[in-house]
Amino acid sequence: RKEVEQDPGPFNVPEGATVAFNCTYSNSASQSFFWYRQDCRKEPKLLMSVYSSGNEDGRFTAQLNRASQYISLLIRDSKLSDSATYLCVVNSGNQAGTALIFGKGTTLSVSS
């Protein structure tokens, strides 16, 4: 089983749509959870950290279910500029706990 699994997509949605991405992780010792965004041939950029209580940042809402080892990202009112690859990320859960484990990413394409 891969450490972080995501549906690669692509998700093709019109502007204004709501889209949800899901992710599962295998290491129950992981303590930190993130969503990163990556544009084509660019570096990953931190979109948001994910907390057990759930958190929202504008049009973006992230949820974490530790019992199911499941992370989600909801994007409301999609914009053309949201087109990118969204990477689900957890920390390694080892003693140092510092390495980040990335999923392969989910590709989103928002069209007008």
Add this chain to the structure above:
Amino acid sequence: DTGVSQNPRHKITKRGQNVTFRCDPISEHNRLYWYRQTLGQGPEFLTYFQNEAQLEKSRLLSDRFSAERPKGSFSTLEIQRTEQGDSAMYLCASSIGTGGNEQFFGPGTRLTVL
């Protein structure tokens, strides 16, 4: 620009040559990480420094790879006797070392081994 910087941005080399990449982290960050990303994959962890100490290395980091951070500021990643399979984007990230370990990435060095 106070973000993570990496040099060079692109490197083309012939198989068997040695290459060295440099990363300058965000100035107040004491943790520095190297990752490798190939097409269609997420970044894969290579190694991690806290200040000048290399505290963690991935099994991906073969003996042809070496990383240093001599003064706890910038870091270098050297690949000796490059192979075509080393072609990838090499990403550096830094974090402040407290809190949730949010890591901030540099633009990467794209290596092509011919």
